[in-house]
Amino acid sequence: MKSPNSPKEHLMVQAERAQGRVKELKESPIPVIYVGCATCGLAAGALETIAGFETVLKENGIEARIEKVGCLGHCYAEPLVIIQNPGFPPLLYQKIGAGEAGILVRSFLKDGSDPCYEYLIGSLEADENFPTLMDYPRYLYENRVVMEHCGLIDPEDIDSFLAVGGYSSLAQGLEKGGAWVLDEVMAANLRGRGGAGFPAGRKWKIARGIEKSSKLVICNGDEGDPGAYMDRTLLESNPHQVLEGLALAALAVGAERALLYIRAEYPLAVKIMERAIVEAQEKNLLGADIMGSDFSLEVSVFQGSGAFVCGEETALIESLAGNRGMPQPRPPYPAVAGLNGLPTVINNVKTLSTVPSIIRNGHQWFRSIGTEESPGTAIFSVVGEVEYPGLVEVPMGVTLEHLVVDICGGIKDGKELKAVQIGGPSGGCLPASLMDTIIDFDSLKKVGAMMGSGGLVVMNEDTCMVEVARYFTDFTQGESCGKCTFCRIGTRHLREILKSITVGEGRMEELADLEELSQAIIKGSLCSLGKTAPNPVLTTLRFFRDEYVAHIEEKRCPAKMCRPLIAFYIDLEPCARGCDACVACCPTDAIFTTSNRKKAIDQEKCVKCGECVYVCPPEYDAVRRVSPPEMIPDQGVEPLTEKNESE
Amino acid sequence: MSDNLITITVDEQKIKALAGAFLLPVCLENDIYIPNLCFLKGMDDPPASCRLCMVEIAGEDEPVASCRCRISEGMEVKTNSDEILRLRQLAFRLLVSTNDGSCRTCIANHGCELQKIAKFLHQPLRTKRLRHIDRDYPKFINTHPFLIYEPKKCVLCGRCVHVCGQLEKGYKLDFAQRGMDSIVSLFGSDLDPASQDCETCLACTEVCPVGALSSKVKWQSFTAEIEAKAKK
Structure with a gap:
């Protein structure tokens, strides 16, 4: 059914109605409470927060609306709440549990007098009475293009997306045609955000050029890197932006079917996307004859079953076809012959989420952000030992130092930065001396790391780099599909060697084996899981070789992390008489009272869990960690007995 | 042409x-x-x-x-080239590092592709430099009425899976598990009439480059022979 209106006119009707609805909400005389309810917010207790608000609102007879929104990316401050109280600017609050919710209702909503500065981050709008978010480096230095609306709109209400200009890029694309969309994305040099950085436009062009009646576009949401959750946040917080990007890709390629491949471990993302598809179809923004044009697109969600390797596009296609998720040799590339032999374009969630902004603002605008070869922004999930972990969107071309120190507040607890692991298990470990490295696809590759999907783990001086390499190798070798020799057996040997080094059984000649194996795995593996798996090993060997040597030759773990190579003892000098915090927490009863009523550890019983380090009151700070274990000084401790007690 | x-x-x-x-x-x-x-x-x-x-x-x-x-x-x-040679030698060393190396009692002895490749690449069949990795499987898997599978010998080449899939009634075996735990899994049991086809087919055993997949009948007579020799 084609309407006589153009797509733009069609959308205008929808958008005006949505804007009206949202404006009504914004200007409502009753307060509105927005609670971040993406997976991360829920994990931090957002549902308890909502329950807290509801109870106290009811108790006090206050009328207010509670709206669920997505994720702002500020993990350190969850649960996050935005309160829009008439007469005040919208205010953002951090770490609001049920108790804090009650206080906010009573002090701010009931009396309207105290906006509870103790929980406040700042105002979303400029205001003379409140600090604004722009007063914080985190907000000031970020450049939110893809995440612009994340955490501010309701992902389960299409109107909130339409009201901020949603689907206008698709309308524009429909008016100007697929070829124009393709040209814009080509000219923007949008590179794939899934890791490899292959230009999205080139993929599209290949598929568009193939004369086949049926083509397919797929959104790859099989995010599996440990510590990475950018895709999940985008799917959960702004699902329609992903759908708009997907529809634009389909338009450019000439596909009439689109799939979202989302891992089953993201149930909320699956639910939200499924709902978003239905909503968009109801408004004729997807489905048959979109916005009255002759372009139709059928979209559905497919759930991946938890294999990391299925993020690799040929394995993803195999799994869609119902086969074992094993990568296939390329060529043929999926853009030429993918699912069922049809041209299949696969793009990452972030790539597709970027497309609408390029269409809306033009390729010149996009190229003005970032660097010449890597235009646009990059989203990182910064985790580990930083002050303000979370999702950060920065323009490409900033340094690692800027990202970790200026934006994320540097290392927690006044410790030293030791290394960052960038690019997840396929990336590399870069030392503090390389923190001036520029973040873009090519610069990171030069130093042995990679952009990857955007995981960034920050590590301090207490992290053992051999253990880090072992951890990531353990992950990739566990996720190897088992098809090709190098990845299946080679990564297992890497892991075995690393494991033996961390327990003090390594041999020096095995360092050469690690290097030889790594190089061969990179050259010989079938797919990029294998081809990148040795990166953590090679980079740690390159930048932290002395740590490997210390483990092997001195049986010493310099970071004092590898358990078989460390021991704990209690320094009698600062240990306080009468305090027995450590005794209570020790799971193996290894801590005893000495003849002078201080504490000591029975090394035979100690399992080196380190609990005593954490519970020892900071004013005493008496538990010491040493490596190798023989470094424990002889303090001449004797257990307290009846005999020496009486002395 | x-x-x-x-x-x-x-x-x-x-x-x-x-x-x-x-x-x-x-x-x-x-x-x-x-x-x-x-x-x-x-x-x-x-x-x-x-x-x-x-x-x-x-x-x-x-x-x-x-x-x-x-x-x-x-x-x-x-x-x-030197590089190619090194790469192949390493791939070979990796393969034999998981192999049980019991050539003398193996049904494929003297006809085994691994033995042929070892000679060609001048590599021993037991690698010293790399540790041996023992895959956590029994020596034999004996559930199929006509086939016997020895996982510790299997190089996971997939030839058997391929030929079986080519047959009209195909796919009585396929890969299972993943990574180092990958294994060829045989469908079929004494009770399953579908596996009766296997008795006369045995195509999978013919393409196996090593001694991992054999006809039960042949395997039984071979082991009897080996045992008789050992007694002597």
């Missing part, structure tokens, strides 16, 4: 072959041996999983699996 013939150079030897053919079988037919385990003649879609047949091709940055590389006019191939 003759106008489809093109010329490629392999290790300075000029070879004429049909355009678009896979490189590995072309080399093998011209007496240029390239080690391989997972390839079978006539495959349309070789899995390229064993990684033993890697070669260097002028113009390519990285080594290429020859089993899947289609030849084109003027292609220049090196099968014996």
Whole structure:
């Protein structure tokens, strides 16, 4: 059914109605409470927060609306709440549990007098009475293009997306045609955000050029890197932006079917996307004859079953076809012959989420952000030992130092930065001396790391780099599909060697084996899981070789992390008489009272869990960690007995 | 047909072959041996999983699996450069590092592809430098009425899975598990009438390059022989 209106006119009707609805909400005389309810917010207790608000609102007879929104990316401050109280600017609050919710209702909503500065981050709008978010480096230095609306709109209400200009890029694309969309994305040099950085436009062009009646576009949401959750946040917080990007890709390629491949471990993302598809179809923004044009697109969600390797596009296609998720040799590339032999374009969630902004603002605008070869922004999930972990969107071309120190507040607890692991298990470990490295696809590759999907783990001086390499190798070798020799057996040997080094059984000649194996795995593996798996090993060997040597030759773990190579003892000098915090927490009863009523550890019983380090009151700070274990000084401790007690 | 013939150079030897053919079988037919385990003649879609047949091709940055590389006019191939040799030797060492190495009591002794490749690459069948990795499986899997599978000998080439899939009633075996735990899983039991076809087929046992998959009848008479010898 084609309407006589153009797509733009069609959308205008929808958008005006949505804007009206949202404006009504914004200007409502009753307060509105927005609670971040993406997976991360829920994990931090957002549902308890909502329950807290509801109870106290009811108790006090206050009328207010509670709206669920997505994720702002500020993990350190969850649960996050935005309160829009008439007469005040919208205010953002951090770490609001049920108790804090009650206080906010009573002090701010009931009396309207105290906006509870103790929980406040700042105002979303400029205001003379409140600090604004722009007063914080985190907000000031970020450049939110893809995440612009994340955490501010309701992902389960299409109107909130339409009201901020949603689907206008698709309308524009429909008016100007697929070829124009393709040209814009080509000219923007949008590179794939899934890791490899292959230009999205080139993929599209290949598929568009193939004369086949049926083509397919797929959104790859099989995010599996440990510590990475950018895709999940985008799917959960702004699902329609992903759908708009997907529809634009389909338009450019000439596909009439689109799939979202989302891992089953993201149930909320699956639910939200499924709902978003239905909503968009109801408004004729997807489905048959979109916005009255002759372009139709059928979209559905497919759930991946938890294999990391299925993020690799040929394995993803195999799994869609119902086969074992094993990568296939390329060529043929999926853009030429993918699912069922049809041209299949696969793009990452972030790539597709970027497309609408390029269409809306033009390729010149996009190229003005970032660097010449890597235009646009990059989203990182910064985790580990930083002050303000979370999702950060920065323009490409900033340094690692800027990202970790200026934006994320540097290392927690006044410790030293030791290394960052960038690019997840396929990336590399870069030392503090390389923190001036520029973040873009090519610069990171030069130093042995990679952009990857955007995981960034920050590590301090207490992290053992051999253990880090072992951890990531353990992950990739566990996720190897088992098809090709190098990845299946080679990564297992890497892991075995690393494991033996961390327990003090390594041999020096095995360092050469690690290097030889790594190089061969990179050259010989079938797919990029294998081809990148040795990166953590090679980079740690390159930048932290002395740590490997210390483990092997001195049986010493310099970071004092590898358990078989460390021991704990209690320094009698600062240990306080009468305090027995450590005794209570020790799971193996290894801590005893000495003849002078201080504490000591029975090394035979100690399992080196380190609990005593954490519970020892900071004013005493008496538990010491040493490596190798023989470094424990002889303090001449004797257990307290009846005999020496009486002395 | 003759106008489809093109010329490629392999290790300075000029070879004429049909355009678009896979490189590995072309080399093998011209007496240029390239080690391989997972390839079978006539495959349309070789899995390229064993990684033993890697070669260097002028113009390519990285080594290429020859089993899947289609030849084109003027292609220049090196099968014996130092780098290729090292890569193959390592792939081979990796394969034997998980193998139980019981050649003398193996049904494939003297006919085993691994033995042939070991000779070609001048590599021992037990690697000293790499630790032996014992895969956590029993020595035999005996559930199928007509087949016996020895997982510790299996190199996971997938030839058996391929030929079985080609048969009309195919797919009585397939890969199961993943990574180092990958295994060929045999469907069928005494109770399952479908597995009766296997008795006369045994195609999978014929393509197995090592002694991992055998006909139960043959295997039983072979073990009886070995035991008799051992008693003597």
